[in-house]
Amino acid sequence: MFSNPFPDAFGIDIGDLSVKLVQLRNHSFLHRKPYYKLVTCRSVDLPAGLIVNGELQKPEEVRKRIMRLLKGTKAQKSVKSPWVVASLPETQSFIKHIEIKKSADELIEEDIMLVARKHIPFDEDNYYLQWQFLPNETGTKDTTNLLIGAVPKAISDSYTYLMESMGLGVLALEIEALALARSMVTAQKKYENEARAILHISATRSSLIIHDHDIIQFSTSLPYSGEILTTALSQKLRIPYEEAEKIKIYHGTSYKKGNDKTWKVVVDFNKQLTDGIKDALDFYYSHFPDANKVTRIVMCGGGSSLKNLDKIISTSLKVVARPGRPWKNLGGKRENSMPVEKSLSYAGAIGLALRAADNPFFTNDII
Secondary structure (H helix, E strand, C coil), rough: CCCCCCCCCEEEEEECCCCEEEEEEEEECCCCCCCEEEEEEEECCCCCEECCCCCEECCCHHHHHHHHHHHHHCCCCCCCCCCCEEEECCHCCCCCCCCCCCCCCCCHHHHHHHHHHHHHCCCCCEEEEEEHHHCCCCCCCCCEEEEEEEEEEHHHHHHHHHHCCCCCEEEEEEEEHHHHHHHHHCCCCCCCCEEEEEEECCCCEEEEEEEHHHHEEEEECCCCCCHHHHHHHHHCCCCCHHHHHHHHHHHHCCCCCHHHHHHHHHHHHHHHHHHHCCCCCCHHHCCCCCCCCCEEEEEEHHHHCCHHHHHHHHHCCCCCHHHHHHCHHHHHHHCCCCCHHHHHHHHHHHHHHHHCCCCCCCCCCCC
């Protein structure tokens, strides 16, 4: 049996307003099913402006805060492993499932680049493009399925340099959608004739990810976030940002007598969100061959716990929408005791940590 050459590797999810770290220990070899134990789970807030729309504006300030996160506090042990799997921002990356009318043996790199340009707005001088061969469910030998992803070189290089400046070895920079699917889609379950949508609502941005036929088909950004809603309430009601945040958390999407002005702002933003989700689902059904119906929208991210938001989405779209369970793929009978609202904000970091904890000598990845 090969031991893991990257022991105690951890996942780190870098957002515009926070950095979250999760470290897991893989005990799967002692069990029939994947089984991971939580070692470390913590986060640090970032002041606005250090990272904007996924771009590192003040990398040295970000570096100082991540170093503090790694060091921990008196009540926390420091993270000493030099190995990390870090996230790439959804807004700066592209991912899509494509099909090429050639067998895998006949394919050359130029074939993939040519087809990729039709689906993803990139050029090889400014973007990194990577792909992964996927199982051919149709059994047709002259067709190859690929999952392709692209990210600007400037973004990828800046995140790599940030990690390496702290003495960390980067095992992978992973597109956010992949990490979210790894934690939010139930592992070892066979989804037949149905698809899942993952709705990720963070403080500064949101995205919808379609997972069908055991892979991510595509992802898209949505014009909605917790910060945008709080700012809108602050401006419309002419109240301080902090007060607007309290009102948002207290009322959520519920109507209560006397909060008519708040209700109108929230309703307008909810409609933008549900319209965006509907457009994304319609696009998937009309542009992807063999698309299955999305039967459930799994919600994650700090903004997904907004009171009654799941009911609004379910009623508007006639699709069941519920906050997910980010810890479910760790195995074992008990999930983490962290409050649900807080757990949802760690979905990306958990997905990264699951990849970091996997032994590369084995091919039984969760997702």
